[in-house]
Amino acid sequence: MAACPIWRKSPEPAYEWERVAPFILANPKCAHCMGTGRFRGRGKQVCYCVWYSIFRACFNKWLCIQREPRTLSTVSLDRFGEGRSRCFTYGRKREEYSADFVLVSRRTLFDNPLRSAIFELHFLGGAGWRECCRALRMDRGSFYHEVYRIEVQLGKVFRTLRPYALHPVEEYFGLRRVDSAGKAFRKEL
Ligand SMILES: [Zn+2]
Numbered sequence: 113m114a115a116c117p118i119w120r121k122s123p124e125p126a127y128e129w130e131r132v133a134p135f136i137l138a139n140p141k142c143a144h145c146m147g148t149g150r151f152r153g154r155g156k157q158v159c160y161c162v163w164y165s166i167f168r169a170c171f172n173k174w175l176c177i178q179r180e181p182r183t184l185s186t187v188s189l190d191r192f193g194e195g196r197s198r199c200f201t202y203g204r205k206r207e208e209y210s211a212d213f214v215l216v217s218r219r220t221l222f223d224n225p226l227r228s229a230i231f232e233l234h235f236l237g238g239a240g241w242r243e244c245c246r247a248l249r250m251d252r253g254s255f256y257h258e259v260y261r262i263e264v265q266l267g268k269v270f271r272t273l274r275p276y277a278l279h280p281v282e283e284y285f286g287l288r289r290v291d292s293a294g295k296a297f298r299k300e301l
Pocket residue numbers: 138139142143144145146147148149150159160161162
């Protein structure tokens with residue numbers, strides 16, 4: 113059963129961004145931030161290219177899961193807490209991630225029928241821009257503008273989702289854990 117994430121509105125997750133510097137995810141050729149990950153002249157506001165990069169990482173992981181043979185699914189053991197408060201839980205991480213990706217996206221885009229339709233057709237269904245434009249009766253430019261807005265909108269949600277953010281992907285899958293001081297370390301079970 114997929115984890116049931118609670119989306120807390122957190123437009124400026126300062127703590128998270130101190131730990132994961134936006135410039136690592138920024139596009140070096142971005143005209144808005146010049147590869148710094150923050151808009152020029154707007155303080156610490158994170159650039160669109162960073163959210164786009166986050167969405168792409170999550171979407172590529174979802175695609176990989178869809179293309180894997182079903183028989184590869186395994187049960188993973190996860191550890192929570194430290195010391196005497198430590199506990200373990202079992203789960204099917206691939207299935208949970210896949211379900212979270214789809215459900216969170218649908219919930220986020222729910223109040224925008226056009227973006228919801230593009231997400232279903234283009235991202236989940238794999239339809240190309242010609243098929244989408246024909247089905248939705250829109251031109252190519254408008255289609256890609258909406259695609260970009262969807263990617264930015266969802267990238268922001270994937271990164272700020274609580275308690276289980278979909279990004280960074282390796283943290284979701286427990287391959288990297290972060291202690292209370294924000295220091296990352298490898299999973300050791
Ligand atoms: Zn940028």
